[in-house]
Amino acid sequence: MKIKILKVLSNSEDFISGERLSELCGVSRTAIWKNINSLKEEGYEIETQPRWGYRLISRPDALLKTEILNNLQTEKWGKEFLFTFDEVDSTNALAKAYAASGKPEGTVVIAEKQRQGKGRLGRAWDSPKGKGIWVSVLLRPEIPPTSAPQISFVLAVGMVRALEKALGVNAGIKWPNDILINKQKVAGILTELSAEIERVNYIVFGIGVNVNQGKEEFPEKFRDNATSLKIALGHLVSRVQVFQAMLEEIEKTYNQYLEQGFSFIIEEWKRNSVTLGEDVLIIMPQERLEGKAVDVDRDGFLIVRDNNNDLHRILVGDVSLRNSQGKYA
Amino acid sequence: MKIKILKVLSNSEDFISGERLSELCGVSRTAIWKNINSLKEEGYEIETQPRWGYRLISRPDALLKTEILNNLQTEKWGKEFLFTFDEVDSTNALAKAYAASGKPEGTVVIAEKQRQGKGRLGRAWDSPKGKGIWVSVLLRPEIPPTSAPQISFVLAVGMVRALEKALGVNAGIKWPNDILINKQKVAGILTELSAEIERVNYIVFGIGVNVNQGKEEFPEKFRDNATSLKIALGHLVSRVQVFQAMLEEIEKTYNQYLEQGFSFIIEEWKRNSVTLGEDVLIIMPQERLEGKAVDVDRDGFLIVRDNNNDLHRILVGDVSLRNSQGKYA
Numbered sequence: 001m002k003i004k005i006l007k008v009l010s011n012s013e014d015f016i017s018g019e020r021l022s023e024l025c026g027v028s029r030t031a032i033w034k035n036i037n038s039l040k041e042e043g044y045e046i047e048t049q050p051r052w053g054y055r056l057i058s059r060p061d062a063l064l065k066t067e068i069l070n071n072l073q074t075e076k077w078g079k080e081f082l083f084t085f086d087e088v089d090s091t092n093a094l095a096k097a098y099a100a101s102g103k104p105e106g107t108v109v110i111a112e113k114q115r116q117g118k119g120r121l122g123r124a125w126d127s128p129k130g131k132g133i134w135v136s137v138l139l140r141p142e143i144p145p146t147s148a149p150q151i152s153f154v155l156a157v158g159m160v161r162a163l164e165k166a167l168g169v170n171a172g173i174k175w176p177n178d179i180l181i182n183k184q185k186v187a188g189i190l191t192e193l194s195a196e197i198e199r200v201n202y203i204v205f206g207i208g209v210n211v212n213q214g215k216e217e218f219p220e221k222f223r224d225n226a227t228s229l230k231i232a233l234g235h236l237v238s239r240v241q242v243f244q245a246m247l248e249e250i251e252k253t254y255n256q257y258l259e260q261g262f263s264f265i266i267e268e269w270k271r272n273s274v275t276l277g278e279d280v281l282i283i284m285p286q287e288r289l290e291g292k293a294v295d296v297d298r299d300g301f302l303i304v305r306d307n308n309n310d311l312h313r314i315l316v317g318d319v320s321l322r323n324s325q326g327k328y329a
Numbered sequence: 330m331k332i333k334i335l336k337v338l339s340n341s342e343d344f345i346s347g348e349r350l351s352e353l354c355g356v357s358r359t360a361i362w363k364n365i366n367s368l369k370e371e372g373y374e375i376e377t378q379p380r381w382g383y384r385l386i387s388r389p390d391a392l393l394k395t396e397i398l399n400n401l402q403t404e405k406w407g408k409e410f411l412f413t414f415d416e417v418d419s420t421n422a423l424a425k426a427y428a429a430s431g432k433p434e435g436t437v438v439i440a441e442k443q444r445q446g447k448g449r450l451g452r453a454w455d456s457p458k459g460k461g462i463w464v465s466v467l468l469r470p471e472i473p474p475t476s477a478p479q480i481s482f483v484l485a486v487g488m489v490r491a492l493e494k495a496l497g498v499n500a501g502i503k504w505p506n507d508i509l510i511n512k513q514k515v516a517g518i519l520t521e522l523s524a525e526i527e528r529v530n531y532i533v534f535g536i537g538v539n540v541n542q543g544k545e546e547f548p549e550k551f552r553d554n555a556t557s558l559k560i561a562l563g564h565l566v567s568r569v570q571v572f573q574a575m576l577e578e579i580e581k582t583y584n585q586y587l588e589q590g591f592s593f594i595i596e597e598w599k600r601n602s603v604t605l606g607e608d609v610l611i612i613m614p615q616e617r618l619e620g621k622a623v624d625v626d627r628d629g630f631l632i633v634r635d636n637n638n639d640l641h642r643i644l645v646g647d648v649s650l651r652n653s654q655g656k657y658a
C-alpha cells in the first residue's frame with residue numbers, strides 16, 4: 001500500500017487530496033492517513049495541507065523496501081524476497097539461514113548496520129549504520145562446486161558495471177574481487193557456498209560498499225587502504241541508487257555468465273584488473289611471495305612469476321600492490 | 330561409568346561380586362546396580378546371581394556409545410564428540426548443524442534409523458532401523474573447495490580398506506564413490522561442503538552401509554542393484570565391528586591424504602575401481618552417453634571415450650555398467 005501511495009504522490013507535482021488518493025489506491029481515507037504517517041516516520045518528507053491534501057517533498061536515502069523497489073529494473077533479484085533490517089549480526093549468516101529454509105534464487109538480505117560483518121577468511125568487515133550498503137544475495141546456479149570460483153569473478157565484473165552505471169565511476173578490481181577506486185578499497189565481496197561434490201546447493205554472496213563514510217570514520221587500521229564513494233566523488237551519494245544499480249547489473253552479469261559461459265567474464269575482469277601486469281607481494285597463510293602478476297586462469301588462480309622466473313598458482317592470499325612511494329601497501 | 334563397568338565385566342570370565350565391582354569402579358553398590366540395570370535395558374545380557382554377583386553373557390549389536398568406544402582405535406574420530414540416536418531425519422543434516430555450531434573435526438553422528446536419509450543429488454536413501462550403519466562425520470580440512478572432490482575418493486578408498494579389515498571382503502568402487510560387492514551397491518557416500526571461495530569451512534560426509542537386510546527388505550526399486558553384507562557373506566554381520574573399522578580406516582586414509590597428497594589415493598582408487606576399462610552408460614542431467622570409461626583425472630572427473638573416439642569429462646552423472654546379460658543395469 002505504501003508503495004502505491006508513494007507512486008501516486010511521485011507522479012503528482014502538486015498537492016493531491018486525501019479523497020483522490022483514497023480513490024486511486026482503493027482504500028479508506030483513514031488508511032491513507034495512517035500510511036502517510038508511517039511513511040513520515042520512515043523519513044519521507046510529506047507536506048500536509050488541510051484543504052489541499054498531501055505533497056511529497058523528499059524521499060529518505062534509506063534502504064527501505066519502498067525505496068529499493070521504486071523502479072527497480074531487475075528480472076528477479078529482490079522482487080520476490082527482499083528482507084530489510086535496521087541491524088543484524090551478518091547479512092551473509094541470515095541469507096544462509098534463508099537458503100537452508102528453501103528460499104529461491106534472488107532472495108536479498110540488506111541491513112542498515114551489521115554488528116558482526118564478515119569479510120574474506122573470517123575477517124571483520126566494518127559496517128556502520130547508514131553509511132554503506134551491506135547486502136547478501138542468494139543464488140542457486142546449476143554448476144559443480146569446482147566452478148564456484150568463477151562466480152566471484154562474475155560478481156566483481158557486475159559490481160564494476162554497477163558503479164559505472166550509477167555514478168560514472170571507473171572502479172578497478174584487485175584479485176580476487178576487491179573493488180578499488182584510486183587504489184583504495186571501496187567494496188569487498190565474500191562468496192560462500194554449500195554444495196555436494198557434484199552440484200552446488202546454494203551460493204550466498206555478500207557485498208559491502210563504503211558509500212558515505214568520511215576518512216575519519218574508518219577504523220584506524222583500514223584507513224590508509226579504504227575509501228568511500230563520497231570521498232572519491234567529493235559529495236554524498238544516494239545509497240538507494242547505487243544499490244539498485246548493483247542488483248540490476250550484477251543480476252544481468254550473472255545471467256550472461258549462465259547463458260554464455262565464463263570466457264567473456266574473465267576477459268572483462270582482466271580489462272578492469274589493477275593486479276595483472278603489476279609487481280605484487282602475496283601474503284599467503286604459510287608464506288610470502290614477491291613477483292609479477294601475469295595472469296588469472298580459468299579456475300580463478302592468480303599466476304605470479306617470481307624473480308627466478310618460476311610461475312606460481314595462487315588461490316588463497318592477500319595481494320599488495322606498490323603504492324605511489326613504490327612500497328607495498 | 331557404564332564403559333568402566335563393561336570393561337571390568339569383559340575382563341572377567343567368572344562372576345564378579347557387586348562389592349568388587351564397586352571397589353574397582355569407585356562408586357557405590359547402588360550405583361553399580363543402577364548401571365547394570367540400564368545396560369540390561371540397552372540389550373546387554375548380564376547374568377545376576379545373589380551370592381556371586383554379575384557376569385556378562387553377551388553384548389548387543391547396537392550402535393551404542395559403550396559399544397562403539399569399546400577398543401576404538403582411532404586417533405580422534407568419534408572420541409571427543411560421538412552423538413548416537415535411535416532415530417533422526419538425516420545424520421548429514423544433524424552433522425551440518427553441529428558443524429555450524431562450531432564442533433571440531435572428527436565429530437560423529439550415528440543413528441539406528443533415518444526417517445529421511447539422503448543420497449547423492451537429493452535422492453532418498455533407505456535407512457531402516459537396526460539394519461545398517463547410517464553415519465555422518467564432520468571434517469575441517471585446510472583445503473580450497475576446488476580440492477573437495479578429492480575427499481570423496483579418499484572416503485571410498487577408506488571404506489574399501491575398512492571392509493577388507495573387518496570382514497576380509499574385497500569391495501569395488503563405482504565412480505564416483507559407490508561401494509559394490511558382486512556389482513551390487515552395499516554402501517553409498519554423500520559428501521557435502523560449506524566453503525568460501527578460497528577455503529573450506531567444513532565438510533560433512535555421510536555413509537550408509539547395508540549390513541543385515543535380507544533381499545526382500547530393500548524397497549522394490551533398489552532390489553536388483555542393492556545388496557547387504559549379510560547377503561554377500563551369508564551370515565549376520567556385527568555392525569559395531571564394521572563401524573569401528575570404518576572410523577579407523579577412513580580416518581587413517583584421510584590423514585594420509587592430508588600428509589602425502591592425492592596421488593597415492595587416486596592410484597588406490599583406480600586399483601579398486603570397477604568402472605575403469607568398462608563399457609558404461611552415463612546418465613547425466615541433460616543427456617546420455619555411451620562409451621568406455623578410460624580414466625579419472627585429478628579433479629575427480631570421469632573420462633569417457635565415446636564410440637567416435639571423442640573424450641568426455643564427466644562430473645555429474647550416474648554410471649551404469651553392463652550386467653551379466655550384457656545389458657546396462
